Amino acid sequence: MSLPSLQHYHKRPYGAISPFRPELSQDGRTVIVTGGSSGIGLAIARGYLAAGASHVILLGRRQEVLEAAVAKLRHEAQTYEQSGQVEGIVCDVYNLALIERLWRSLEARVVFVRVLVLSAAAYGATETILQGGIQKVWSDFEANVRSPLAMTDYFYKQKSGGYLVNVSTCAAYMWTTMGPERPTYGLTKNSGTALLQQIAKDVNPSDMQIVSFHPGGILTDSARKLGAHENMGLVFDDENLPGQFAIWAASSEAKFLHGRFVWANWDVSELSSGDLRRQIDEDEHFLKVGIEGLTEKTGGMILT
Known part of the structure; x- marks a missing residue:
């Protein structure tokens, strides 16, 4: 969870990533959150609303879950005294035709997205790659690599400047300890992170700032379905930690992390200064x- 030189890490939200900091204001911004109807995606959408985003769009595949999430966020927004619009759009972001339809619709409505949060992910099956076979393995690449590429492509082509926040995972490099029974998850998330x-x-951060991060250990419904539970002997992280870190990642303060991968648990003040910086x-x-x-x-070719 920490780097050798890191002195502090967090389990819960803290002041430097607070959505109420003026420096992190999302005022006037339209934000899209894929996989935004539950879990970490929903927490991220909550954070952007609290930070004053004018329009938060949740993408999900299940109409009833999406409607419930929108209703919940609208109610919560009242407690923040924020008036941002919350919209849910049913869209399977693993489907290229539906991704194109989404962005064409936004263009027709003259909706310019300033922040894109890639939070949807396929976890893969509990079987080896060769047991799963070509089609099943490739479908995970389509979900975790092709889908982020398509969303990023349409987002960038707006040419309005923006922030791309990628919810990655430590399983992208912790091959043997984090979900080794689901090999395509770490493999495809590694590939998706490398893609971004x-x-x-090749992209100036003033045109599109890109930051990837591991959200931490969150006891989401998806985690429960994979076998996680309260009595595992673990202290799970607050879902609002990655929810608010994602706001900081879409600020000028995080510009120095353009193209990098970090953890939501890491203290952003330490990242921004001293030996780590x-x-x-x-x-x-x-x-x-x-x-x-x-x-x-250190590992290049010697040509002499």
């Missing part, structure tokens, strides 16, 4: 997907 990292390399600024490979133990500086 590569896009960030120095390492981020000086090492272009730090906190990026690669081959453990090798970088272009």
Whole structure:
């Protein structure tokens, strides 16, 4: 959960990522959250509403769950004294035709999205890759790599400047300890994170700032379905920790993390200063997907 030089980490929201900080205001912004009808996606949508977003759009596949989420957020927004619009759109973001329809509809309505949060994910099956077979494995690549690519492509082509926040996972690099029984999950999330990292390399953060993060250990309904429960001997993180970290990630304060991967638990003040900030600024490979133990500086070809 921590880096060797990290002194503080968090289980709950804290002041530096508070949606009520003026520096993190989302006033006037339209935000899309994929997988926004439950769990971490819903917590992220809650955070953006609290931060004053003018329009929060939740994408989900189940109409009744989506309607319940919208109703809940509208009620909560009243407690924040925020007047942001909450909208739910039924959209299977694993389907390219439906993704295109979504963005064409937004364009027709003259809706310009300023923040895109990629929170939807396929967890894969509890079987080896070769047991699953080509089609099942490839469908997870379509969900966790092709879908984020399609959403990112339409988002970027608005040419209005924006923030892309990618909810990744530590399973993308913790191969043997985090869900090893679901090998396509870590594999495809690794690929999806690397995809956005590569896009960030060629995109100025003023045009589209990209930050990927692991949300922490959250006891969501999805986690429960995978076997997690309160009596596991673990202290789970508050879902509003990643919910509010995602707001900070869509601010100018997080610009130095463009193209990088971090944890929501890490203290953003520490990340932004001292030894950690120095390492981020000086090492272009730090906190990026690669081959453990090798970088272009230390593992490149010798041609002499």
